[in-house]
Amino acid sequence: MTLPFIAPMLATSGTLPPVAQDARWAYETKQDGQRAVVYLPGDGSVMLRARSGEDITAAYPELRPLGDALGGTPAVLDGEVLALDDEGRADFQLLQPRMGLVQAPARAARLAAKTPVHLVLFDVMHLAGRSLTALPYTRRRVGLERLGLEGPFWSTPSALVGHGREALEATRAHGLEGLVCKRLDSAYEPGVRSRAWIKIRNMRTADVLVGGWQPGRGRLTGLPGAVLVGQRAAGRALRYVGSVGTGWSEAERAGLAELLRAAATDACPFDPEPSAPGAHWVLPRLVGEVRFSTRTRAGLLRQPSWLRLRTDLTPEESAADLPDTPA
CATH class of the missing domain: 3.30.470.30 (DNA ligase/mRNA capping enzyme)
Known part of the structure; x- marks a missing residue:
């Protein structure tokens, strides 16, 4: 039939x-x-x-x-x-x-x-x-x-x-x-x-450290198109957990760009270094809160979006309660 x-x-x-x-x-x-x-x-x-x-x-x-x-x-x-x-x-x-x-x-x-x-x-x-x-x-x-x-x-x-x-x-x-x-x-x-x-x-939230950014295109030229974020347990190396490219207003993106330029460094803070073409590395001192759906088996955040900059947390405080292995 x-x-x-x-x-x-x-x-x-x-x-x-x-x-x-x-x-x-x-x-x-x-x-x-x-x-x-x-x-x-x-x-x-x-x-x-x-x-x-x-x-x-x-x-x-x-x-x-x-x-x-x-x-x-x-x-x-x-x-x-x-x-x-x-x-x-x-x-x-x-x-x-x-x-x-x-x-x-x-x-x-x-x-x-x-x-x-x-x-x-x-x-x-x-x-x-x-x-x-x-x-x-x-x-x-x-x-x-x-x-x-x-x-x-x-x-x-x-x-x-x-x-x-x-x-x-x-x-x-x-x-x-x-x-x-x-x-x-x-x-x-x-x-x-x-x-x-x-x-x-079901969406979850997590505190992350910003370790780099990738330039935007078109109207976002000169601004971050996405930030590269990581997590670590206290005293451990910074583990890359994903790229976040949504969640900002134009004003917030411009403000974040200034903070990222001020934290610029030549050394990648992630261990191991992620594959991120055109990435600009920064000292991991900016703490952000992101929303995500689940984690992959490798620990990457799925469908992450930016919620806010956590000016109330130091990098050490954000890492204190993070798991050693992916959730």
Whole structure:
């Protein structure tokens, strides 16, 4: 059967629905992976398309048996491809080596045998020749769960109706990326970033030492486009943890530029020295507070943004309570 192309529905960043409306929403864990629309023609084959529409099936050979999971019933499903760490949590860094292997099936097969991915399914948009996109979320969700799609490399986690605050706190307590809130009466809107789906990303903060900067371009010429930041436990070498390029107003960026020039040095303060083309090094005496989502396995901050300059802290005070190893 020829299945219709369906672009994935997208969530809008936001906050929890009002308490008075809590019972009108379902809550699902926000996963840190690669979005995939799954096409099951009912002939034993399977095709996975990324959010861009690219065919990514060859990158995940361990998911091919899913083609037989519904027998001859054709379907289009929505989900997320994950790579799980030793504690069963999604780790985007583990997934990255798999994402570019569409044209390298032999290598994809080797990595699949070593570190298989897991596909989380959370919606069904087409089933047995019928479009379900106009149906409310609740009916689509019931239909998805009735399919019984549980296998060695795929599953259909349950969704929680109501209790949004508790659900969000649970994701924070377990170190998960966040929460997706879905209105129970919402249709599936292909390709639309809709307010009927709200994503909430758990963000954390950390104090960092500024050890360098990279020049901006265009209107930012002569100003820092990004600062290079590090952390260390008391008495230890400064460990590079990332590049921060957002979070300033124009006035704050200009003020920071003056402080960076005053702290200029020829020696890189990081150990080991990071790969940072065009970097200008500074004495690590400026303390900043940054917001970030998670850390990579190497200890780098993911999605960092600048919050403020911590003039109330000395470099020694900022380092006093930092971990010796990445969190």
